Amino acid sequence: MVISKNMEALVAGSSTIRKLFEEGLQLAAEVGAENVYDFSLGNPAAPVPAKVTQAIKDILAENPDSYVHGYMKNAGFDEVRSNVANSLNKKFDMGYGPEDIVMTVGAAGAMNCVFRALLGYEDEVIAFAPYFGEYRSYVANYGGILKVVPAKLDDFDLNVDALDELINEKTKCVIVNNPNNPSGKVYPASTLQKLAELLEKAEKRVGHPIYVIADEPYRELVYDGDEVPYIPSIIKNSIYMYSFSKTLSLPGERIGYMALSKRMDYYEEMIGAMVVANRCLGYINAPSLFQLVVSRCLDVDVDLEFYDKNRKLLYSKLTELGFEVVKPQGAFYLLVKSPYENEEEFVKAAKKNHIILVSTKTFGCPGYVRIAYCVDYKMIERSLPAFEQLAKDCGL
Amino acid sequence: MVISKNMEALVAGSSTIRKLFEEGLQLAAEVGAENVYDFSLGNPAAPVPAKVTQAIKDILAENPDSYVHGYMKNAGFDEVRSNVANSLNKKFDMGYGPEDIVMTVGAAGAMNCVFRALLGYEDEVIAFAPYFGEYRSYVANYGGILKVVPAKLDDFDLNVDALDELINEKTKCVIVNNPNNPSGKVYPASTLQKLAELLEKAEKRVGHPIYVIADEPYRELVYDGDEVPYIPSIIKNSIYMYSFSKTLSLPGERIGYMALSKRMDYYEEMIGAMVVANRCLGYINAPSLFQLVVSRCLDVDVDLEFYDKNRKLLYSKLTELGFEVVKPQGAFYLLVKSPYENEEEFVKAAKKNHIILVSTKTFGCPGYVRIAYCVDYKMIERSLPAFEQLAKDCGL
CATH class of the missing domain: 3.40.640.10 (Type I PLP-dependent aspartate aminotransferase-like (Major domain))
Structure with a gap:
């Protein structure tokens, strides 16, 4: 081992997230990118002004x-x-x-x-x-x-x-x-x-x-x-x-x-x-x-509606399906309480339905998953049947 | 002091360089920017391709x-x-x-x-x-x-x-x-x-x-x-x-x-x-x-001539004036041996002639000054009488 001790843990931790990302890519290759609902990353989909x-x-x-x-x-x-x-x-x-x-x-x-x-x-x-x-x-x-x-x-x-x-x-x-x-x-x-x-x-x-x-x-x-x-x-x-x-x-x-x-x-x-x-x-x-x-762009107005319609659709739909959702007031993330005691089970169940979610364990708050809804509205619409199935799989 | 011990020394060291930079700006304000020959920074003057x-x-x-x-x-x-x-x-x-x-x-x-x-x-x-x-x-x-x-x-x-x-x-x-x-x-x-x-x-x-x-x-x-x-x-x-x-x-x-x-x-x-x-x-x-x-620009040819003519002019002129110069083979820097035992004296003497040079003490090699010749050729031409006077001031 030539890496410093201080770095070892970071490298080990990183590979978990990288694995999730790579699994998502592999899934997309298997079932088609349009059939994978990747809510893992905070990469904003709103157009550049x-x-x-x-x-x-x-x-x-x-x-x-x-x-x-x-x-x-x-x-x-x-x-x-x-x-x-x-x-x-x-x-x-x-x-x-x-x-x-x-x-x-x-x-x-x-x-x-x-x-x-x-x-x-x-x-x-x-x-x-x-x-x-x-x-x-x-x-x-x-x-x-x-x-x-x-x-x-x-x-x-x-x-x-x-x-x-x-x-x-x-x-x-x-x-x-x-x-x-x-x-x-x-x-x-x-x-x-x-x-x-x-x-x-x-x-x-x-x-x-x-x-x-x-x-x-x-x-x-x-x-x-x-x-x-x-x-x-x-x-x-x-x-x-x-x-x-x-x-x-x-x-x-x-x-x-x-x-x-x-x-x-x-x-x-x-x-x-x-x-x-x-x-x-x-x-x-x-x-x-x-x-x-x-x-030159300090006062550009943000297209709030782009994310707000995602927020509203996901919050209402997931609540309707019986999930316990923390209603977000800002940013473009949403927490869902895991129906399983170990939220990793929930991440796995979601993945079976081609939904990529992130466990909140690395956020210092286990028991939840994070949905990054900074994505295209159409992807959320396409994902809704998968969420329905996920709710059933979780016994909701 | 709220800054970490490790940082204190860096901040102290930095202010020396900043002082030089600010002194140069002040000099330019006093005698006109065209009469200051600033060879301190490695900011390349060659045009962007x-x-x-x-x-x-x-x-x-x-x-x-x-x-x-x-x-x-x-x-x-x-x-x-x-x-x-x-x-x-x-x-x-x-x-x-x-x-x-x-x-x-x-x-x-x-x-x-x-x-x-x-x-x-x-x-x-x-x-x-x-x-x-x-x-x-x-x-x-x-x-x-x-x-x-x-x-x-x-x-x-x-x-x-x-x-x-x-x-x-x-x-x-x-x-x-x-x-x-x-x-x-x-x-x-x-x-x-x-x-x-x-x-x-x-x-x-x-x-x-x-x-x-x-x-x-x-x-x-x-x-x-x-x-x-x-x-x-x-x-x-x-x-x-x-x-x-x-x-x-x-x-x-x-x-x-x-x-x-x-x-x-x-x-x-x-x-x-x-x-x-x-x-x-x-x-x-x-x-x-x-x-x-x-x-897309990995194989763009560098305009070597832009710096080479600076190198040649400075090297020949400074050598002619009696300075001991390390002939550069690459980059756009040139070392001149200080005619004074303490090169800070040389930096000061240069500054009196509106020439801004950097002591090589921070380069771990005292006794020299660095000239960054990544500047406009015309500035070097304008600076030559000042170097002549500097040579005289140094008793060369």
């Missing part, structure tokens, strides 16, 4: 190549950071300046910068279950440890009451993913206010800031006229991170940013460290052309 | 957006990896398949994947001075230690004789950057053969592979009809990494790849770990549009 493609063409036509494709500051183009700051200020009145924004290789890149900057060996980060499983890898990259607050299964809100006992001198960050992947829950302002109060006390107790990482790639994907509270306006020590992957359907391009407010403790140190981390992790800078592209 | 811009347009016109901007396998598009493998095979007869290629966020991204996969806490990596200073950060990201083989000042070849005593049970990798930044040296096949033999013996002694990282972003930038030997055809346990930043003038787009040969020890484990590292470091995948772009 026309403004994005136009922006690419315009940027190439209007600017010298050396500007579009060249190096800029590690934090990104000044004019892009300025546009991002202004767009956030318009919505949330935060008083950001361009110097508070770091353009990053997606939100994943932003989160790795924070962990690189803050985590010493065996320092701790806390996530609320259910949580995006990759957080565990990101923390492990720098020798950190992820601790998990158990899910609040009655309503999937943040389990703030169970947080305090996990906080100690090693705690550096708490991650809040709003709207949540995989539950689709939108955490309300009242809960975040409670979190703010708890953390303020905890910070005094442990003697250092505990930064809340506000991971919000799904911010605009929220239904029924609901709104996602802006965490940095509620919690002083929070780092906002955003990705354009989901709302502009650009997951392959790896473009996002983080925003740090001057109100936070150790602001100067923090923003300086983020820029250095962005460079020294080998990102160097967020991809240059797409920095310029998103800068 | 027309084929690149055409490829962007064609790819957008010919493919659905969901393909161009969507998720693909973490290792990259299969067809891109296949094209890269074929292009390498045509040149070096290595028998690569697409499964041996991982598309990465530049060569910096590739190197971080290797260190993430291989380094346990306090494991060691060895670089030959002079070396690109960022290697130190990349190793430190994962708790590793960079050890440095002193430079061979008579000819700047790899100091293979001094390598063996630095190797021990903790040694995981040796970095070879060919052509070298900052010396412009091209390491010949005979030296690499000697390195191969030494490492083979050392591997037996320490009981595990020692992988050579062949960092070759400047491979095509080689002058006087010289050729750069292909390290993986000489050294079995080597990982090839390439960036398109320099040869296609795309440094801002962050696109490169690594290639692993099936001949290496633990091939299966290694390639699997690289793909997982690419994902778990938050890169997820190399930027999608630019994967497709470089795939």
Whole structure:
């Protein structure tokens, strides 16, 4: 074994997901791709907004190549950071300046910068279950440890009451993913206010800031006229991170940013460290052309209807069939409670009906499966008889 | 201090370089940008080949957006990896398949994947001075230690004789950057053969592979009809990494790849770990549009003349003025020996004449300055009177 010990577990864990993906491909080869209902991945099917493609063409036509494709500051183009700051200020009145924004290789890149900057060996980060499983890898990259607050299964809100006992001198960050992947829950302002109060006390107790990482790639994907509270306006020590992957359907391009407010403790140190981390992790800078592209598309309206009709169809149909479904308020994921005690049985039963689902075990919340409904509406329509059969197979 | 101890030193080191950059900007504001001769950065001034811009347009016109901007396998598009493998095979007869290629966020991204996969806490990596200073950060990201083989000042070849005593049970990798930044040296096949033999013996002694990282972003930038030997055809346990930043003038787009040969020890484990590292470091995948772009530009001829005339002019003029110059064979950097014992004095004297140079202290080889001649020829012409004055100021 030449791989580092720290890496071994990640490789082992990864092969489980890869297996699922490859089994899906194999199934498609056997029964035809149109007869496989793959709800496993968060790859957005909504069309890329026309403004994005136009922006690419315009940027190439209007600017010298050396500007579009060249190096800029590690934090990104000044004019892009300025546009991002202004767009956030318009919505949330935060008083950001361009110097508070770091353009990053997606939100994943932003989160790795924070962990690189803050985590010493065996320092701790806390996530609320259910949580995006990759957080565990990101923390492990720098020798950190992820601790998990158990899910609040009655309503999937943040389990703030169970947080305090996990906080100690090693705690550096708490991650809040709003709207949540995989539950689709939108955490309300009242809960975040409670979190703010708890953390303020905890910070005094442990003697250092505990930064809340506000991971919000799904911010605009929220239904029924609901709104996602802006965490940095509620919690002083929070780092906002955003990705354009989901709302502009650009997951392959790896473009996002983080925003740090001057109100936070150790602001100067923090923003300086983020820029250095962005460079020294080998990102160097967020991809240059797409920095310029998103800068022109900050206020593009998301086609909410694309996902909302999927959400409504699946929720009503699955409920009707007797499944217990957590009604999603945002993002494009939906949790179904497993009719079997071990949800792996449910994943297998679904697969027999050519439905590919993901167990929530890797999300720190066993007993459920996740349906990613960021797919074509027609695929959902085609899948309904298979879900009917699945309900029968499960004895519903 | 909330930043991790490991990060503190990196932030402190970074501010030195940032200071230089900012001083240059300030100088430009004072005396006019056309009167400042900034040779500090490796930002290539050669035009982006027309084929690149055409490829962007064609790819957008010919493919659905969901393909161009969507998720693909973490290792990259299969067809891109296949094209890269074929292009390498045509040149070096290595028998690569697409499964041996991982598309990465530049060569910096590739190197971080290797260190993430291989380094346990306090494991060691060895670089030959002079070396690109960022290697130190990349190793430190994962708790590793960079050890440095002193430079061979008579000819700047790899100091293979001094390598063996630095190797021990903790040694995981040796970095070879060919052509070298900052010396412009091209390491010949005979030296690499000697390195191969030494490492083979050392591997037996320490009981595990020692992988050579062949960092070759400047491979095509080689002058006087010289050729750069292909390290993986000489050294079995080597990982090839390439960036398109320099040869296609795309440094801002962050696109490169690594290639692993099936001949290496633990091939299966290694390639699997690289793909997982690419994902778990938050890169997820190399930027999608630019994967497709470089795939169509693998055999674009580099405009060597653009840099060669800079090289010739600077080398002849500086030599004529009495400076001791290391004649570069490749890349677009040139070392000048400091006429002062402390090269910081030389940097200061140059700055008085509005010439911005970088001390080689951060390259592990004090006593010299680096000139990055990847600039416009006209700027070099304009700078010559300033170099004349500098020579006088130095008493040459």
